[in-house]
Every structure is written in C-alpha cells, then in structure tokens.
Amino acid sequence: MSNVLVLGAGGQIARHVIGMLGGEQGMALTLFARNTARLARVPANTTLVQGDVLDPARLAEAVKGQDIVYANLTGEDLDDQAKAVIDAMQAEGVQRLVFVLSLGIYQEVPGKFGEWNEAIIGEDLKPFRRAADAIEASGLDYTILRPAWLMDEDEVDYETTGRNEPFKGTVVSRKSVADLIARTIRAPKLHSRANFGVNKPNTDADKPYFM
Template sequence: MKKLIFIGVNGDLANHVIEELQTQSNIRLTLFLRPAKRGFKTNVDNVRIIEGDSQDHRALTRSIARHDIVFLNLTGHSGEASRNITTAMKETHVKRIIVICPIAVYETPLTPIVIPYKKIADTIRNSGLEYTIIQPTWLTCTGRLHYKVTGEVEFEKGMAISQIQLFPLINKIMEAHEKYMLKNLQASIPNSQ
C-alpha cells in the first residue's frame, strides 16, 4: 500500500482528486490542511487529516515522514512552501513528488502571472527529488473527455481538460513511477483551440 500525503487541499480540483484517491484500496491518504479548513469532511474513515501550515517546516517534516508520495496542488503563493516541502522531503527520505502546476511555466515569454509558478516548478525540478509536474492547459468541470499528454517542450495547442479526467493520469503516474519520473507533462484536449 502506498502512503500519499496531499498538500494544497483547496479548490474543486483537490476535491475531485481526493474523491478518486479515497476509492483506491492501494492508497493510504493523508490530507495536510490549514487550520482554517477545520470543517473539511471526507467520505471515507481511513483518510488521515493533519492540520498545519506549509510555511511551518517542523509541521511539514513531521507530516511528510513515513509517506511514499507527496502530492502538491500549487498556487502562485506557494514559493516558500515549495522550498519547505522539498527540504522536509529530503530530511525524511521521501523521494517522490507529483505536482499540479499551470501549463505556461516553460513557455516564453513568461507572463507576469506565471512567474511565481515557474519559480516553484524550478525549485522542485532542481531539488534532486523524483518529481512529475502535471501542467493542465485549463481545467473545466465537464465530464470525461479524451485528452493528450505531451512533454514540456511540445507546447500543446489544445484547450481545457476536465478536472475529473486528471485522476486517471495521476493514477498512471503513481503506478508507472519510472516512466514519468523527472518529467513535466502537459495535458489538454487535442484539436480544441
């Protein structure tokens, strides 16, 4: 059984991913939540909830220890948190991190809104950890649709991808660790510009 800790539990995407992770019998899920999210409820009893702040290095280190995978849902304000997370992972010998990050982080010229995300992605890429960064083009709430995955240098011309269809990709990444290690993946619906 894989032990996964989810950091950045916010927004609809996080809710979709958590719902799917809860159904996986081979995953032991821990949610790392800000104290402000105290009322967060899960449908499955075997999900562990830890309250903490990703700016608090000690709390992160204690929480990340003894997990196999860190799943990080980024926001543009996660710069210090990403450094704390990667440092805590190294200190606790947790090597695998899967990150959701906006698509345009490696396109040039960078738009001002993307710059903080690129800094975070660079922190993770340069950390020495076994990372996979998923860069969805744009997320929608529609049902499952066919999607395409490309590498960071193959800028995809497609448009939105459904939040609920990201989980099969996340699951593939967790199952085929070696195939997706040290990769930046873009996900979108092809031919949908």
C-alpha cells in the same frame, strides 16, 4: 501499503484525486489543508492534518513516513511553498513528488492563444516557473503537470505534451488532470522525472471557450 500525502487537499483537482483513490486497498492518504473542516466526504483510509506548508515543523511531521507527496498548491508565494516541500522531503528521505503547476511557464503556448494567455496570467506565472525550476533541480523523483485552463465538465479526456514541446489545446477538465495524477500515484514509476502539459484534444482556439 502506499502512503500518500496530499498537500492542498481542499482544492478542486485534489478532491477528485481523493475520490478516485479513497477506499482503495493498499492506499493510505494523509490530507493536508489549511482548514480540514472544509473537507467533505473524507474516505475511510485517510488521516487529516490541518496546517500550512510554510510551517516547517508541521510539514515535516506530515511528510515523515510517506511514499509519495502530491502537491496541489497555488499563490503568489508558490515558489516558497515548493521550496518548503522540497526541503521537507529531502530531510525526511521521501523521493516521489507529483506537483501541479500551470501552462505557459515556459512561453510554450503557441499562436494567438499563447499571446492571450501571456497577457492574462503571464505575470502571475513567475512563481510557478521558479517552483518548476526548483523541483527540477531538487534531485527528487518528480512529475510536474501543467494543465490548460481548467473546466468542471464530468469527463476524462486528455492528451499530454512534453517539457520542450509546444502546448496543445486551450482547456482540460479537472477530472482529467485528477485521473492522470491518480494513475501516477498508483504506479509511482510511471512518468518519473516527467514534465507534462495536459489538455483536452481538439480544443485549439484563440482562447478558452468560456472566456
């Protein structure tokens, strides 16, 4: 049995992941959200926990006994949230972490799209970068995902770029990111200590098509 804690379970990517893993034999999900009443179509193999990751006692209780923690969090205090997750995992002896961040945190997006991205969200990315630095320094067995601008198309079509490679493309579907997360959770040794950019192939442009 693989015990998986989903932090930010109400998020759109997380809902795809839950749908992909829900009901799978040998998979037990704990869904952690600020408002569990908003979680719809909860699979049978799940436990619901309402709480905030910045509540140390509540988070520690949820982390205890897990094999994998998947975090789909956001906000101006994302670095504080990441530190709280790291502290709870270290205290409870849980090693495997999958954490979703954002493109652009390393100024790795080239060309006009990179300039546009920096102008639009560059300031907002600072806590994301601090979160990434804390995760990489934590000693945990992490996988960091840095998706392109997200879209809702019902498709799985993506490629990845490494930690120190120029980012490719401009967009990627939430379902594609969820597919990569679900694959990593099913095979925890996959993408160990990896930090990926994630994009849909052949979407290079000056900005996302919907902007």
